[in-house]
Amino acid sequence: MRNLATQLGVEAMSLYNHIQNKDELLDGMVENCVKHFTFPKVGGYWRKEMKKRAKSVRKILLLHPWLTMLLVSRVNVGENLLKYFNDTLGCLVESGFSYKQADQMIIAIDAHIYGFTLQELNFPFKTEEYSQKATEYLPMIPKDQLPYFYQLTKDVATRKYNGKHNFEFGLDLILDGFHPDPKS
Numbered sequence: 001m002r003n004l005a006t007q008l009g010v011e012a013m014s015l016y017n018h019i020q021n022k023d024e025l026l027d028g029m030v031e032n033c034v035k036h037f038t039f040p041k042v043g044g045y046w047r048k049e050m051k052k053r054a055k056s057v058r059k060i061l062l063l064h065p066w067l068t069m070l071l072v073s074r075v076n077v078g079e080n081l082l083k084y085f086n087d088t089l090g091c092l093v094e095s096g097f098s099y100k101q102a103d104q105m106i107i108a109i110d111a112h113i114y115g116f117t118l119q120e121l122n123f124p125f126k127t128e129e130y131s132q133k134a135t136e137y138l139p140m141i142p143k144d145q146l147p148y149f150y151q152l153t154k155d156v157a158t159r160k161y162n163g164k165h166n167f168e169f170g171l172d173l174i175l176d177g178f179h180p181d182p183k184s
Contacts, residue, residue, distance in 0.1 A: 023074075030070050031078035036060050039087045046095035047175055050105075053088060054113050054171050061117040068114050068121075096180030105178055112170050120165065130156055130163040 038056035040049035061068050085106070092102035125133050134157035143150045156163040 031080050033060055033064055033067050034080040039084050040091035042090035043094050046092055049091045057113050058117055065121050068117055072114055108174050112174055116167050127164050131159050
């Protein structure tokens with residue numbers, strides 16, 4: 001709170017006229033970001049709605065690199081987050097998924113969004129550096145001991161494959177595994 005007050009050019013104690021504590025501040029930050037997510041349309045085609053949802057969340061997470069950890073490490077129960085979860089659940093249940101299935105789907109989709117985004121934000125190389133870095137690392141990979149890894153690295157080094165991670169590829173794999181089954 002002192003650091004925030006310093007950055008705002010005010011006394012730390014004056015912040016407490018507006019918020020109770022650091023947790024309230026963090027929850028407010030999360031809420032402010034969540035309102036920019038695309039909320040699934042209840043009654044909409046579930047697959048299309050989950051893709052729009054996932055892409056919009058990833059976009060906001062990339063704009064605010066600190067947000068992913070706050071979403072996964074805290075119990076955030078603000079109005080926007082609750083409506084977001086409710087609409088996601090409603091879209092899936094109205095599409096024929098059981099509540100149990102819908103909950104597990106949300107967990108799987110969100111795990112992909114958060115994990116992919118964290119890896120994307122923290123990967124040590126930029127996409128445009130992949131070929132150069134693969135070329136640098138190729139001599140360090142023992143071809144006879146790690147033939148598949150060697151070949152993949154060679155493909156990236158020679159630009160036969162760009163090595164770029166594809167968010168939608170993983171999302172499609174996850175969504176392809178779901179089919180409404182009211183018995184589960």
